[in-house]
Amino acid sequence: xxxxxxxxxxxxxxxxxxxxxxxxxxxxxxxxxxxxxxxxxxxxxxxxxxxxxxxxxxxxxxxxxxxxxxxxxxxxxxxxxxxxxxxxxxxxxxxxxxxxxxxxxxxxxxxxx
Amino acid sequence: xxxxxxxxxxxxxxxxxxxxxxxxxxxxxxxxxxxxxxxxxxxxxxxxxxxxxxxxxxxxxxxxxxxxxxxxxxxxxxxxxxxxxxxxxxxxxxxxxxxxxxxxxxxxxxxxxxxxx
Numbered sequence: 001x002x003x004x005x006x007x008x009x010x011x012x013x014x015x016x017x018x019x020x021x022x023x024x025x026x027x028x029x030x031x032x033x034x035x036x037x038x039x040x041x042x043x044x045x046x047x048x049x050x051x052x053x054x055x056x057x058x059x060x061x062x063x064x065x066x067x068x069x070x071x072x073x074x075x076x077x078x079x080x081x082x083x084x085x086x087x088x089x090x091x092x093x094x095x096x097x098x099x100x101x102x103x104x105x106x107x108x109x110x111x112x113x
Numbered sequence: 114x115x116x117x118x119x120x121x122x123x124x125x126x127x128x129x130x131x132x133x134x135x136x137x138x139x140x141x142x143x144x145x146x147x148x149x150x151x152x153x154x155x156x157x158x159x160x161x162x163x164x165x166x167x168x169x170x171x172x173x174x175x176x177x178x179x180x181x182x183x184x185x186x187x188x189x190x191x192x193x194x195x196x197x198x199x200x201x202x203x204x205x206x207x208x209x210x211x212x213x214x215x216x217x218x219x220x221x222x223x224x225x226x227x228x229x230x
Contacts, residue, residue, distance in 0.1 A: 031216055040122060042203055042220035050215050058217070090157065092218070099207055099216045100145050100164040106156040 002026050006091050006105035013081045013112045021076040021108050023091030029103070030096035032074040033058070034066065037088040037107075046089075049074055050096075081112045115140040115206050115214075119221035127229050132176075132191040134224045136204030139185060146187040147205040147218070148178055157203070163187060165209060174198070199228045 004025045013019055023032065030051050035043040035058075045058030047066040055066045063085060065077045074093075078085055091105040120135040138144060148160040161172025168180040174197075178189045187204060204221040208214045 033217065035220075040222055042117075042119075042222045043205075043218075044220070045217055048215060048217060056215075094216055099209055100162065102207075102216070102218060104157050109154075 004091055004093055004103050004105040006089070006108045008108060009106065010109045011111070013078075013110065015081060015083060015112060017081050018077070018079050019081065019110075020078075021089055021091075021110075023074040023076070023093075023105060024072055025074075025093040025103070026072060027093065027095070027103065028071070029093035030071075031094045032068065033092045033102075034064075034074065034076045035090045035092065036060065037090060043090060046076065083112045086110060086112045115144065115208065115219045117204050117206050117219055117221035119202075119204050119224050121224055122222060123225045123227065125227040125229065126194045128196055129193050132189070132194045132198065132226065134189040134202050134204075134226065136178075136187045136189065136221060137185055138187060138204070138206045140206055140208060143209045144206045145209050146178075146180060147207075148172065148176070148187075148189050149203045149205065150174075151201045151203065151223075153200075160189070160202075194226075194228045196228050196230065199226055201225045 007022045033048040034046040037043045049068040052071040067075045089108045094102045116139045118137045146163040149157045161170045163180045171177045207218045
């Protein structure tokens with residue numbers, strides 16, 4: 001059982017470069033989320049999706065774009081990376097209507113220099 | 114709307130001492146509450162969760178937490194700290210019902226636990 005898989009796990013970017021983080025889940029979940037984790041700030045929601053073809057902004061969406069073209073995949077894009085986007089990114093998913101369980105990926109460590 | 118406050122960004126205890134990590138929440142609907150642990154350079158691991166059954170919840174590694182509605186608290190405790198408990202701990206809340214929240218999980222700021230020999 002793969003669960004929630006994030007790629008890549010580690011990446012170093014130069015300021016201004018673009019990249020995409022991929023989150024894939026094999027549990028047929030409707031809801032998917034992208035969080036970023038920064039020291040002293042816990043995890044903050046960037047964007048989320050409640051189904052294929054839908055996306056919505058979370059708490060800290062600026063500088064990121066997302067897409068959910070396929071139900072199993074939720075992509076997080078950085079069009080022009082900035083040092084402030086150095087962070088650990090976590091993807092999560094859960095079934096629709098189920099709020100006592102959530103499944104997290106292993107995290108992606110991104111450094112922007 | 115929902116929010117979580119973890120009191121104390123750093124907690125230091127001696128090995129064998131009681132561990133108490135504090136979490137207070139606010140939620141406009143009955144909440145589900147979670148504690149996660151993160152070891153250095155690793156992902157999140159679920160310690161325990163409250164989902165409206167028993168108010169005293171037991172988790173992995175000897176941790177437990179008690180849901181107190183009157184105090185809007187969900188503090189994490191362990192009777193005797195072990196060196197291997199050194200990690201960062203996160204409290205989180207999401208509504209027990211859907212509505213427009215879509216199950217979004219809100220996290221506290223995290224508490225780093227240090228255990229001294």
